[in-house]
Amino acid sequence: MTELPAGDRASYRLLDILDGTHALRAEFRHRRFRPHFHDTYVIGATEQGAEIFEARGGRHVSPAGSLRLINPGEVHTGAPPRAGVWGYRCLYPSVSLMAGIAAELGRSAPPFFPDMVVPHPALAAMLLRALAGAEGPASRLGREARLRVALAQIVVAQGAERPEIPPMRRAPQAVERTRRFITDHLAQDIGLAEVAQAAGMSRFHLLRVFKAETGLTPFAFQAHARVVQARSLLGRGLSVKQTAAACGFVDRSHFARVFLAIVGVTPAAYRDAVAPTAQRVSKP
Structure with missing residues (x-):
């Protein structure tokens, strides 16, 4: 691991x-x-x-x-x-x-x-x-x-007030549709063509617009959204194996690599730190 x-x-x-x-x-x-x-x-x-x-x-x-x-x-x-x-x-x-x-x-x-x-x-x-x-x-x-x-x-x-975003810089609806589609299908192995279709634009255009607006590629955003969901599930006591499957990761090793790269600790260490013992449904 x-x-x-x-x-x-x-x-x-x-x-x-x-x-x-x-x-x-x-x-x-x-x-x-x-x-x-x-x-x-x-x-x-x-x-x-x-x-x-x-x-x-x-x-x-x-x-x-x-x-x-x-x-x-x-x-x-x-x-x-x-x-x-x-x-x-x-x-x-x-x-x-x-x-x-x-x-x-x-x-x-x-x-x-x-x-x-x-x-x-x-x-x-x-x-x-x-x-x-x-x-x-x-x-x-x-x-x-x-x-x-x-x-x-x-x-x-x-602290200050959040600055107003000029209308020309507001995230286009296509980016928001992309976010929603990815987060609604975290457990599925979706492809770029499906995401682009949901966004309503070509694959190449989507890649450029999404990165420009969010600072991340759609693939990187998917990984982050999966980790956000994983943190919630681990905090509720699910095992690392169950969480990896529920969030669409290929296997535990892949899950551990992505989680560690974003959170800074392993999924098992995170679960041990935040999940009440009584709620843990099985070993990591």
């Missing part, structure tokens, strides 16, 4: 606070994430070394002491520097959670973070302490309060 490269470490867990938000602590020397996105925010801080990543058409560096703020749906990569290390902690808060925090601050909408890397050692240290404390023996009240205060401070300092 696919495992992390030697020298890489990652610990994924489901917090019992903040509506069951997921958190990750990792130290990577070899792991390189392919372009991917999350349906949540990614709010984290680099503890050591630096992260090198591509997003919004450019290259970014997140050194130790900086925040990394990724909005939901933003395609990005992630890797340590050459012959270096990338150590970090991050949280994956949902849109509804961040909307609630923003509302408590008197804002009418979930925050949009215009800067993906923020060199702010004080805020980064606050977030790192709150994330470390979330795994400690303190009361639930204290752990949640520290994390909420850290997130609120980040929203106040860095």
Whole structure:
């Protein structure tokens, strides 16, 4: 089964606070994430070394002491520097959670973070302490309060209103039809001709338009949508084998490779971290 490269470490867990938000602590020397996105925010801080990543058409560096703020749906990569290390902690808060925090601050909408890397050692240290404390023996009240205060401070300092998208840049209906068709057929081995027919355009045109609008090919979007569904099923206690079959992966090995490349931990490790023992229907 696919495992992390030697020298890489990652610990994924489901917090019992903040509506069951997921958190990750990792130290990577070899792991390189392919372009991917999350349906949540990614709010984290680099503890050591630096992260090198591509997003919004450019290259970014997140050194130790900086925040990394990724909005939901933003395609990005992630890797340590050459012959270096990338150590970090991050949280994956949902849109509804961040909307609630923003509302408590008197804002009418979930925050949009215009800067993906923020060199702010004080805020980064606050977030790192709150994330470390979330795994400690303190009361639930204290752990949640520290994390909420850290997130609120980040929203106040860095959050903005989401910019309006000019009409010419709005995703065409064909792209939305493609998204829906792929997500409605995740367990099936669909071909490009079927997807193009559902989109109502030629295969070549679809490939160009979809990549231009989403930053991903239809095949890459399919892999991500399958992983999103897989995370939900693993969290409900399904086995790795059952989840792979339900999400349309060829086999467990293929599933493990794709899941690890996007999430950063193996499906089995993710399931062990987030699925309550009582709900696990069988061994991985």
